[in-house]
Amino acid sequence: MTTASSGPGKLSRRALLRTAGTVGVLASAGAVGRGLFTPAIAGPAPKVRLAWTEVAACHSPLGFGVAKGIYSRHNLDVELFYQGASGQTLIQALATGKADAGAGLIGDWLKPLEQGFDVKLFVGSHGGCQRLLASKASGVTDLAGVKGKTIATYGIGAPPQVAFQVTLAKAGIDPETDVTWKAVPFDLVGESVNRGEADLAAHLDPWAYSIEKQFGFVKLADTQTGVYEGHTCCVLGANGPFLEANRDALRRLAEANIEVHEYTAAHPEEVAQWYFDTLKPAGLSLDDLKAVIGGLVAHNHPIGQPLVDQIQKSAEDLKLVKVLDPTTDPKEFAERVTVNLLA
Structure with missing residues (x-):
């Protein structure tokens, strides 16, 4: 053995x-x-x-x-x-x-x-290895505040969108009708939010970590905690x-x-x-x-x-x-x- x-x-x-x-x-x-x-x-x-x-x-x-x-x-x-x-x-x-x-x-x-x-x-x-981040300009500080907002991600149906659709659904927010998902180029997810073209970013690490740090975004959720604990x-x-x-x-x-x-x-x-x-x-x-x-x-x-x-x-x-x-x-x-x- x-x-x-x-x-x-x-x-x-x-x-x-x-x-x-x-x-x-x-x-x-x-x-x-x-x-x-x-x-x-x-x-x-x-x-x-x-x-x-x-x-x-x-x-x-x-x-x-x-x-x-x-x-x-x-x-x-x-x-x-x-x-x-x-x-x-x-x-x-x-x-x-x-x-x-x-x-x-x-x-x-x-x-x-x-x-x-x-x-x-x-x-x-x-x-x-995924994060949902809000710009400070959006005023969003918790999941309840995401309702009515626009979320930028690098592709409709991409893993970050799907992951945080689950997060939102379990928080009582309809991920199809209560928010707007916006597809932007992979490397411009953070930039688009920082320019005010969207309120939140859903992205993968290490890029998510990088834009959180670069732009001072607020992390609302990730795929380690909350509904993804364990x-x-x-x-x-x-x-x-x-x-x-x-x-x-x-x-x-x-x-x-x-x-x-x-x-x-x-x-x-x-x-x-x-x-x-x-x-x-x-x-x-x-x-x-x-x-x-x-x-x-x-x-x-x-x-x-x-x-x-x-x-x-x-x-x-x-x-x-x-x-x-x-x-x-x-x-x-x-x-x-x-x-x-x-x-």
């Missing part, structure tokens, strides 16, 4: 996976160089092409994990595939076989999965044929994903430094990246039944705001679109 090689005690691989989705059992587990696992796996490392969005701060643990050899210690040859900044390009990368697995927002995954897209979700990464934000999925042929490799990918996010939770400054040095994100300082990466709920990476429960909760939310079909059964749907790598 594979055991943890550092930390306060020894954990079997299965014991780690059973606990990692709910508590940060390994957050203080020592340096990357020592590792959390010593997989006793014979044979060559299978290759996994993992789609990511390199400009997204919340994806930085994936690149960090490759650079620091975390995946290779799980006997995996992980090649990162830049799939662009859109959830639709992630779907296309998997559908066309350009990638075997990928990391994406739940808000991007669920509608294509409802429509029959051949992908299974298998492990969460973290919670929280929710998973980003999830890894694998296309069906790859899963069928490489289930054990995906289980090890899930283990590595948990390990790298636990490490990130304990050492956000180190991951931020790697991100800053390697990717040189425009307009973001090292301190910005430390704040964004350190602010993620990096312990929230469910697998097995906890992941099914998370997807069911998200499906219920998306039905509430009419993204998923009214006939969709959230429980049956969650069980159908996930795979339990602990089984």
Whole structure:
């Protein structure tokens, strides 16, 4: 049985996976160089092409994990595939076989999965990377004040709009009739609000953090607190044929994903430094990246039944705001679109 090689005690691989989705059992587990696992796996490392969005701060643990050899210690040859900044390009990368697995927002995954897209979700990464921000000029200081206002986001139907439609609906505001949604270019969401063309901004980190800081916007909600307390934000999925042929490799990918996010939770400054040095994100300082990466709920990476429960909760939310079909059964749907790598 594979055991943890550092930390306060020894954990079997299965014991780690059973606990990692709910508590940060390994957050203080020592340096990357020592590792959390010593997989006793014979044979060559299978290759996994993992789609990511390199400009997204919340994806930085994936690149960090490759650079620091975390995946290779799980006997995996992980090649990162830049799939662009859109959830639709992630779907296309998997559908066309350009990638075997990928990391994406739940808000991007669920509608294509409802429509029959051949992908299974298998492990969460973290919670929280979207913000709803109000300009000071708008006078909005709480969710009740959003009624009658205009919200800028980078696309109608994009994850920030969908996420905060749920927030508003649960606050008693009709997200279709009580507010106006305005699509603006991705890089101009903050500028448009600052110029008074909209009252609020709904955006993704690190850009949301950046415009909140730059313009002194007021954060009304995010996807870590309030109705999203305890929710998973980003999830890894694998296309069906790859899963069928490489289930054990995906289980090890899930283990590595948990390990790298636990490490990130304990050492956000180190991951931020790697991100800053390697990717040189425009307009973001090292301190910005430390704040964004350190602010993620990096312990929230469910697998097995906890992941099914998370997807069911998200499906219920998306039905509430009419993204998923009214006939969709959230429980049956969650069980159908996930795979339990602990089984």
